Amino acid sequence: xxxxxxxxxxxxxxxxxxxxxxxxxxxxxxxxxxxxxxxxxxxxxxxxxxxxxxxxxxxxxxxxxxxxxxxxxxxxxxxxxxxxxxxxxxxxxxxxxxxxxxxxxxxxxxxxxxxxxxxxxxxxxxxxxxxxxxxxxxxxxxxxxxxxxxxxxxxxxxxxxxxxxxxxxxxxxxxxxxxxxxxxxxxxxxxxxxxxxxxxxxxxxxxxxxxxxxxxxxxxxxxxxxxxxxxxxxxxxxxxxxxxxxxxxxxxxxxxxxxxxxxxxxxxxxxxxxxxxxxxxxxxxxxxxxxxxxxxxxxxxxxxxxxxxxxxxxxxxxxxxxxxxxxxxxxxxxxxxxxxxxxxxxxxxxxxxxxxxxxxxxxxxxxxxxxxxxxxx
Numbered sequence: 325x326x327x328x329x330x331x332x333x334x335x336x337x338x339x340x341x342x343x344x345x346x347x348x349x350x351x352x353x354x355x356x357x358x359x360x361x362x363x364x365x366x367x368x369x370x371x372x373x374x375x376x377x378x379x380x381x382x383x384x385x386x387x388x389x390x391x392x393x394x395x396x397x398x399x400x401x402x403x404x405x406x407x408x409x410x411x412x413x414x415x416x417x418x419x420x421x422x423x424x425x426x427x428x429x430x431x432x433x434x435x436x437x438x439x440x441x442x443x444x445x446x447x448x449x450x451x452x453x454x455x456x457x458x459x460x461x462x463x464x465x466x467x468x469x470x471x472x473x474x475x476x477x478x479x480x481x482x483x484x485x486x487x488x489x490x491x492x493x494x495x496x497x498x499x500x501x502x503x504x505x506x507x508x509x510x511x512x513x514x515x516x517x518x519x520x521x522x523x524x525x526x527x528x529x530x531x532x533x534x535x536x537x538x539x540x541x542x543x544x545x546x547x548x549x550x551x552x553x554x555x556x557x558x559x560x561x562x563x564x565x566x567x568x569x570x571x572x573x574x575x576x577x578x579x580x581x582x583x584x585x586x587x588x589x590x591x592x593x594x595x596x597x598x599x600x601x602x603x604x605x606x607x608x609x610x611x612x613x614x615x616x617x618x619x620x621x622x623x624x625x626x627x628x629x630x631x632x633x634x635x636x637x638x639x640x641x642x643x644x645x646x647x648x649x650x651x652x653x654x655x656x657x658x659x660x661x662x663x664x665x666x667x668x669x670x671x672x673x674x675x676x677x678x679x680x681x682x683x684x685x686x687x688x689x690x691x692x693x694x695x696x697x698x699x700x701x
Contacts, residue, residue, distance in 0.1 A: 340632065341545065348379070348538045353531055369527045374646060376534040376602045378639045383537075383544050383595035385622045385638040386631060387588030390548050392620075393629030394557065395584050396564030397481070401489035402619050404496045405464035405589040407611025409596030411500075412463055414513035414606045415447060416456025417524075421517050433515070434508045444506045453520055460597035461590055468589030469582070476578035476585070481567070490613055497612035512607030519601050530602065537598045541635070544591055548631055551587070560584060621664045627674025636675055 352375060355367040384406055391397050418432040427436045431443060449455040471492070475485060503509040522529040551557050562570045563577045570577050600606050609615075618641075626637020641660070649656050671678055 341542075345538070345542050348375075349535065349542075353535065356531065369530060372534055373530050373602055376530070376537045377599060378642045379534075379537045379541050380595045380599040380602070381619075381622065381642055382635040382638040383541050383598070384592050384619055385626070385634040386541075386544050386548050387591030387595075388619050389623045389626075389628055389631060389634035390551065390591075391581075391584045391588045392623060393631075393634070394552055394564060395560040395581060396567075397581055397585065398483075398486040398620070399489045399585065399588065400486050400613075400616050400620060401492040401496075402588065402592050403611045403613075403616035404493050405468060405592035406596040406599075406615070407496065407500065407606070407608075408464040408467065409460035409593030410600045410606040410610070411507060411513065411596075412450060412459035412593075413456050413597040413600045414516070415450040415459075415507075416453060417516040417519060417601060418513050419447065419451055420519070421515065424517050425515075432508070432513070434511065434513075435506065438503055440506065447506070457597065460593050464589040464593035464596075465586055468586045472582045472585040476581045479578065481581075490616065493611070493613045493616045497608050500608035500611065508607075510608065512605060512610075513600075514605040514607075516601065516604055524601055524604065533598070533602050537602070540594060540598060544594065545631060545635070548591075551584075552631070556580060556583070618660070621660060623674075624664060625667050625674055627676035630674070630676050633674050633676035640675065 352367055352372060355365055356369065356372045359366040361368075384402060387405075388399060388402050391399055419430075421432065422430055425436075426433050429436050431440060435443075450459060475488065480488065499505055500507055500512075501510050507513070516524055518524060519529070519533075522532070524530070552560075559570065559575055559580050562573075563580060567577050596606075619638075622638040622641050623634045624637070625641055626635065627633025641663070645656060645660075648659060652659070667674060673681070
């Protein structure tokens with residue numbers, strides 16, 4: 325791509341980032357607070373909370389786009405790292421219920437049901453917010469470091485890496501479903517009451533969580549963009565295009581893969597941490613194989629290797645899901661699968677690629693055709 329075109333594209337993305345960021349950070353909260361409830365401009369507390377959930381998914385999609393779109397490594401286990409972050413924050417929130425629980429016990433309700441007499445040792449770090457916050461980031465990062473080192477150091481790549489990460493998601497789903505893990509079993513963790521003394525049922529608390537999610541998404545996008553623009557980002561793209569050439573050039577591809585895999589896991593943990601207090605529940609169903617596959621679809625629909633496309637795809641697909649499941653709840657898996665097939669086969673660059681093609685086509689002047697007249701004999 326010519327340098328002037330790249331510069332124009334970067335400037336458009338920068339402008340779009342600030343415009344959309346201003347809309348999300350200022351516009352939507354103002355529509356929620358200032359407009360009358362009977363106005364068509366009013367954004368209800370439910371809708372604002374729903375947008376907050378979509379933006380959490382956008383952070384998750386950013387991490388996958390970084391490793392898949394720019395490095396060419398398809399990870400189908402991002403839901404696991406999302407779940408680690410969500411459960412770490414959920415454990416902190418569950419321990420804050422205390423006397424407000426159904427049984428009035430310091431232990432979470434599910435432990436009382438299963439006749440657990442003492443808090444398990446691995447719950448103790450999550451008695452404080454700092455423990456929950458750090459755990460939501462560090463647990464996915466440490467797990468991804470160990471798993472990624474073993475996988476990439478063994479030169480597992482391509483479809484084989486996708487398969488083992490999918491197997492990881494299935495294994496995590498099985499483990500979290502068991503009551504013996506002391507994590508709530510099939511029902512997961514729910515019925516949270518407060519966060520740092522703020523009632524989660526209070527609309528003002530949910531607005532604050534929404535604003536925190538917007539800021540986190542903006543920071544995550546800028547961080548990913550910085551990585552892509554750096555020297556390491558250039559190496560990641562080179563690995564995606566031809567890993568053997570990168571190896572012959574003297575680089576060590578598996579170390580770059582490990583780096584970006586760990587970063588994507590950290591972003592997934594951050595998304596899970598922000599997701600739980602807004603939604604109020606985390607269960608094994610949200611960290612299994614199907615949720616991880618959905619993240620892949622979000623990135624493919626938005627346009628992989630673009631960052632902005634990952635955000636667009638996550639928000640668009642989940643908004644479509646919230647609308648269509650009201651009318652066709654049982655048909656949604658088929659709609660999602662059909663959407664993925666159509667995008668991959670007909671629009672490989674995703675929604676963002678379609679938008680760019682249309683805008684570039686409009687700006688490209690039509691070629692001048694000179695009519696050649698016949699010369700008189």
